[in-house]
Amino acid sequence: MGFEQLEAWSIAFADAVWGLPMVALLLGGGAFFLIVSRAMPYRYLGHAFAVMSGRYDTPDEAGELSHFQALAAALSNTMGLGNIAGVALAIVAGGPGAVFWMWMSAVVGIATKFFTCSLGVMYRGLDSAGNLQGGPMYVIREALPRGFYPLAVLFSVAGLIGTLPMFQANQLTALIGQTVFDGAPPAWSGLATGLVLAVLVGTVIFGGLPRVAMVAVRSLPAMVIVYVTMTLYVVLTHLGEVPSLLWLIVSEAFNPTAVGGGFVGIMLIGVSRGVFSNEAGVGTEVMAHGAAKTNEPIREGMVATLGPIFDTLLVCTCTALVILLAGQWQNPGELSGITLTANAVQNEMGTVGLLALGFVALILSTTTMFTGWYFGAKCFGFLAGAEWQPYFRWFFIAAVIFGASVSVDVVFNLISGSYGLMALPTMVSTIILAPKVMTAARDYFRRLES
Template sequence: MELLQQLSATFADAVWGTPLVMLLLGGGIFFALYSRFLPYRHFGHALGIMLGRHDTPDEPGELSHAQALAAALSGTMGLGNISGVALAIAAGGPGAVFWMWMSALVGIATKFFTCTLGVMYRGRDNLGHLQGGPMYIIREGLPRAFYPLAILFSVAGLIGTLPIFQANQLTALVREQVFPQQDPTLTGFGIGCVMALLVGVVIFGGLPRVARVAVTLLPIMVVTYLAMTVALLLLHFDEVPALLGSIVSDAFNPQAAGGGLLGIILVGVSRGAFSNEAGVGTEVMAHGAARTSEPVREGLVAMMGPVADTLIVCTCTALVILLAGTWQDPGGLSGINLTTNAIRQDFGLTGVVLMFIVTLILSSTTMFTMWYYGAKCFGFLFGADIQHHYRWFFVGTVIFGATVSIDVVFNLISGSYGLMAIPTMIATLMLSGRVMAAARDYFRRHPY
């Protein structure tokens, strides 16, 4: 296990170096400037689209705009908002949160461009079904010489979309907070089997069932979690300004935790990408299934993801962890348990129970969506006609994730996310001119 941890850490560190961070941050800044901040200026219209005012039932695609956003958010707004933030603070200190914010702000523009392309360049699989995602953007929109990038994305996607992180963190919460006296191996295997059964029931119903479950459960759980964290912050409201100040000051402190300024930036951006997935490309696969013939319209819906995901939910999590003060001396706690312990200090067992319910639902909805992403990568590589076999493999990895260490799981998924971002960002930068041409045409026809 120690060798596996070392190999996974080396893999993640090699991928999440300065070049990739510059690609994500620099690319997002370029999209914002190149578009003259167009995505930021049309939030009202994006909200109207999400609320169904512009749904077109007869147009191509599987999901409504709201369902596509819910499916995408169920992949992004999950344990990355709870565990991922805890891991970011533990690795980079409070300053890492600031760089998560920065990744989200530029991620708004990035998601507008990537998800607009996800609809513009949908392609047919070998069964003739319409599909979206970075691999199809590359295949349909770029010269044949760039096809290896589509393969790279799909291979990395098969690993990065595995449900092992969600299974691991739910198991950790139950093992450490709910049944701390039980045998950890048996607990992990048992929880893994139960989760595998739950996931199997949903994903064998296909994407429409996944979207219906996400639309129903995700808002309830997010509101519950926000209510819990906001209530805690209100109890200690006088301390919040100082915490926000520490986030900003530590972000530029070369002596802070995380290996200096560059180390903090690397941690913050990588955890931000893990949380909101802007530029990674997973969300493009969900939005590419939207029922619309207006690519720009879906890009506008998609750009709301980083706001809800990172700027709101992740910020609440960060403040709760910093308020507890245990991140500097966690006592062996990490990820989900660090966040839960912070909430337990004020809400006791009630807080633990609520965290378990929230974690169960968020991890489940994320796993449902990750199956869809992984299946699309599998279908692109090996053929949609045998794609249904992937479900069995996916369900099996839930049990694997429940029985291995958090370090191995997080490094493996995080490194794979980084690999996915490379082809996604390269293709989006190359095709950005076509996105702006489509945007100008859209707003000429629909002046809001």
């Protein structure tokens, strides 16, 4: 299969998955969680920040990570190039209105993450080696009748593809090609970058989850602060234009003649890109938070609600405003994904801004790859047995090199479509088990307030 055929197949795959039924499941499911919980995750956001700060840490309880480490691991998988490159792809494909639907996916995603991640701790299970694990596949196996087991298999198979590092490797290669290998043949720079990344990723993932969590905890907060500071600088220098841009985002979201196929097309693009950014309902976040050291499922569910706030409502909004302020999204030419964001930053901040963005992208993309390996290995271990997990490392490293060598459309559509397939079993099982979460939540908050 040639690259052109592969690209056509990947587009058809993503389009088939991300139709109206999938969007209805994610937005409608999130709205359902919001209603049945009576906005409980939103009303207790202050408690979520308190848990994240370590006030409720219980290091002697079952699990591998502290509350903050679990959140950092989850965010390191979402707050990567999806928040820098994914926003640019959404705006080019769907116009400014796509940003509004990314916001909506985050707003309902707060409630979704509360339910999915609470279940991830509530129904942890043992793998074939006897180790305690969390994730939608274990929730389905432990909490639902055997007839639902194929959903656990579907999640794990899709997760093997969806967690591969191809998008991060691809976009980082594009940025390095623009800043370091400018003028070099793309095939050469792609292979060189892919090999270097493969070595870098390999040195970390062979250290296991503790090393992955350590890298995420130490690097993620600093990189987010640097990136938000950069983008806020650009926004503040054009502060007078921001109100009109915000209105453009809202008005274009409901424009029946807007770019991207009108109202429905923009909604499909925005929700799919939003889910790619915050992963609410996808299930990867359940694997991260399911590793938390706690016997209080609701406590970890509350920590998980902070994810969409940080990655979509904050970072993605900053990225969107910078791109819209630059104006080049209307005629991007050959710019796509992170190169469009990089061009917008360079126009406003010069070479210094471009180099700073390159450094941030390097750290964020590599931490995303590290965490993606952990999630993919969990899926592989569920399917083949924990004793086979070490072999997945080599497949994962090979995917880094492959992702650096193909087009952005191939890798983005392949990952995006896989995310949709992961969301189906995650959302279906969570909707069925929502009453269990509410029973536990009422008990937890009653004890908290007594």
